[in-house]
Amino acid sequence: MEGNIAILGYGLSAIGPGIGxxxxxAAFINGVARQPEARGMLxxxxxxxxxxxxxxxxFGLVLAFVFR
Amino acid sequence: xxxxxxxxxxxxxAETEGTPGGDxxxxxxxxxxxxxxxxxGLIAFGILYFVIAKKVVPNLEKAYAARAAAIEGGMAQAxxxxxxAEAAKAQYEAQLKEARTEATQIREDARVQGSAIVAExxxxxxxxxxxxxxxxxxxxxxxxxxxxxxLRGEVGRLSTDLASKIVGESLHDQARQTGIVDRFLxxxxxxxxxxxxxxx
Amino acid sequence: MSLHLLGTSLVxxxxxxxxxxxxxxxxxxxxxxxxxxGDWTFTRPMAVFGLSVILISWALIALTKKAAIVPGKGQWxxxxxxxxxRNGLARDIIGSKEFLRFVPLLFSLFVVILVNNLFxxxxxxxxxxxxxxxxxxxxxxxxxxxxxxxxxxxxxVGHYLTGMIPKGLPKPIYVLMIPLEYAQFFLIRPLTLALRxxxxxxxxxxxxxxxxxxxxxxLLHGGIGLKxxxxxxxxxxxxFTAFEALIQFLQAYIFTLLAATYISDAISEEH
Numbered sequence: 001m002e003g004n005i006a007i008l009g010y011g012l013s014a015i016g017p018g019i020g021x022x023x024x025x026a027a028f029i030n031g032v033a034r035q036p037e038a039r040g041m042l043x044x045x046x047x048x049x050x051x052x053x054x055x056x057x058x059f060g061l062v063l064a065f066v067f068r
Numbered sequence: 069x070x071x072x073x074x075x076x077x078x079x080x081x082a083e084t085e086g087t088p089g090g091d092x093x094x095x096x097x098x099x100x101x102x103x104x105x106x107x108x109g110l111i112a113f114g115i116l117y118f119v120i121a122k123k124v125v126p127n128l129e130k131a132y133a134a135r136a137a138a139i140e141g142g143m144a145q146a147x148x149x150x151x152x153a154e155a156a157k158a159q160y161e162a163q164l165k166e167a168r169t170e171a172t173q174i175r176e177d178a179r180v181q182g183s184a185i186v187a188e189x190x191x192x193x194x195x196x197x198x199x200x201x202x203x204x205x206x207x208x209x210x211x212x213x214x215x216x217x218x219l220r221g222e223v224g225r226l227s228t229d230l231a232s233k234i235v236g237e238s239l240h241d242q243a244r245q246t247g248i249v250d251r252f253l254x255x256x257x258x259x260x261x262x263x264x265x266x267x268x
Numbered sequence: 269m270s271l272h273l274l275g276t277s278l279v280x281x282x283x284x285x286x287x288x289x290x291x292x293x294x295x296x297x298x299x300x301x302x303x304x305x306g307d308w309t310f311t312r313p314m315a316v317f318g319l320s321v322i323l324i325s326w327a328l329i330a331l332t333k334k335a336a337i338v339p340g341k342g343q344w345x346x347x348x349x350x351x352x353x354r355n356g357l358a359r360d361i362i363g364s365k366e367f368l369r370f371v372p373l374l375f376s377l378f379v380v381i382l383v384n385n386l387f388x389x390x391x392x393x394x395x396x397x398x399x400x401x402x403x404x405x406x407x408x409x410x411x412x413x414x415x416x417x418x419x420x421x422x423x424x425v426g427h428y429l430t431g432m433i434p435k436g437l438p439k440p441i442y443v444l445m446i447p448l449e450y451a452q453f454f455l456i457r458p459l460t461l462a463l464r465x466x467x468x469x470x471x472x473x474x475x476x477x478x479x480x481x482x483x484x485x486x487l488l489h490g491g492i493g494l495k496x497x498x499x500x501x502x503x504x505x506x507x508f509t510a511f512e513a514l515i516q517f518l519q520a521y522i523f524t525l526l527a528a529t530y531i532s533d534a535i536s537e538e539h
Contacts, residue, residue, distance in 0.1 A: 044361065047525055055460040061467050062459075065099045065295075098295040098470060099463070101402035103307040108314045109406030112321045116380055117410075119325040121372035124332050128350050129368075131335035131343075138337050 006064040013060025020053035224249040290485045293477040298399055298470070313400045316393055320383045328379070353378045353524060361528040362535070370531055373414060377407060378524040381465065385516030388473055389509050396516070399469040401462070408462035411527045419534030428534070461526055468519050472512045479505035 028046035032039050096102070228245055300312035331342040339347055353375045358367040381398065388396030397403050419428045432449050433442070483501030486494040 040360070044525070047522060048529060051460070051464065051522060051526055054464060055456065058460050058463045058467050061471075062099055062463055065097050096299075098298065098399075099401050099466070101405050102299075102309065102311065102400070103402075104304075104309055105311060105314055105400055105402030106406050109317060109403040110409065112317055113376070113380060113406060113410060116321045116325060117373060117376045120328065120376045120379075124328040124346075125350075125372045125375065127332040127335040128347065131332070131337065131339070131347075134335070134337050 004064075006067055010060045010064035013063075014057045017053045017055075017057035020056075021050055024049045024053060220249075220253070223253075227252060290482065290489075293474055293481055295470075295474075297477060298473070300395075311400070312395060313397045313403065316387055316395050317384060317397045317403060319393075320380065320387065320397065324379055324383055349379065349382075350375060357524055357528045361525070362532045366535060370414075370418075370528070373410070374524050374528055377411070377527055378520055381407070381523050382517065382520035385469060385520055386513070388469065388516060389476075389512055396469040396473050398465050398519075399473050401466045404462040404465040407465075407523070408458050411461065411530065412458045415527075415531045415534040418531060422535045457526075457530055461523065461530075465519055465523050468515055472508075472515055475508055476505055476512065479508060 024046055028042055031042045224245070227249065231248075298313075301309040302312060302315065304310050327342075328346060331346045334340075334343070336343060354367075354371050357378075358371050358374050361367075362370060384397040384403070387393045388399070416428075419431075422428075423431060432453050433446055434449075437445060479501050483498040483505065486498035486501060490498070
């Protein structure tokens, strides 16, 4: 079997952001379900949180390419 | 941006130099840019930005402003139309009211006139009736007095004739005759005419 | 990574893999030179990007030239996108005082990213330009320069730099806080901005390549059982194409949203 262990590292680094993004959107859906009129405000915050959490996964991707 | 300090990157580039394409940049890590592409991207984006900033956005903003103005203008126009409609309605209502008043007036007049006519007619009829009644009364009175006068003469003559015949005593003396007749009539009127006295 | 490298052309991806079993798509699939060599090669993504710029410019100018009060179909479409960026992103995030200056930039970013991403699934092209890191980096450079310059011009250089650090914290925390905040503003934000777009487009296109090439391999080289299985592979490619369309729109939105957020952070008074 051929491949690169760095890709495995990327897989591991994606776990945390995956859970984090799930939590962010779960909270977002909860918030909208309780207060549909707050959707606009919550959406921006949720996307921002999503971007911040995703940044970690992106670092993983970058490092997977750098150290291989 | 030269990443010569990063040994793994250089190693990687060197390692992949013998790719089938034979191009040294073909095997470059996907997170390192090809400078030609980077500069091309910057220039092309600059052109697009220029086009959008100079042509598209001003046009759209102009449309937005025009639309806002049109909506405001439309509102003013609508207000005007509403005011006109309201004025027309007020006028119409005033006219209606006037017409109604007029109708009432006419009706009232008609009623008054009608009642006046009726009253007049009634008055006339009353007057006629009164006149007729009076005439009748007068005639009756005249006839009665005539009848009474006639009757008096007649009754007097008859009774004197009768009495003279019965009593055989001439009562042609004027004064006595009148006295007797008057006494008789008075008795007759009072209702206690003593028939038995005459009969007997 | 010692995977066998496939040819540079996707037209015959299996040409060099003949007889050696299936080879997964590699990042080299994305390098597609037309002429030239080295760093100054004219590549296919350049052609696609140039085409997108020409197409967008032509379409936007043609559709908004009249700028009628009652929009036609095309103008309505443009206005939907413009309204989305202008009122949904720029005005809400930057604030109604200063947003109008940045609307052209944000609108250009949104449109160019959206169109280039969608090129990834539009048949004659089928190449997401943003899966070549150079283009996300170019766009990020623009945003990076714009938000720093906007912040410095508004607050002055010194005040801008000190304004990045939150105030009123206990002293020892600043040792940790100052490098973190500067790294955030000067490194992490631009890096993640470019890499997020690149990573999503790259991985998405790689996934599609994998399903299509895998299906093709099974169909051409496999036995009867594999030939039937290839239908599943192609079906997955179709499903992921639809999914990609969603991701592509979302990435254009997120890039524009984050650009607006960074600009807003740079010019807002409090931080």
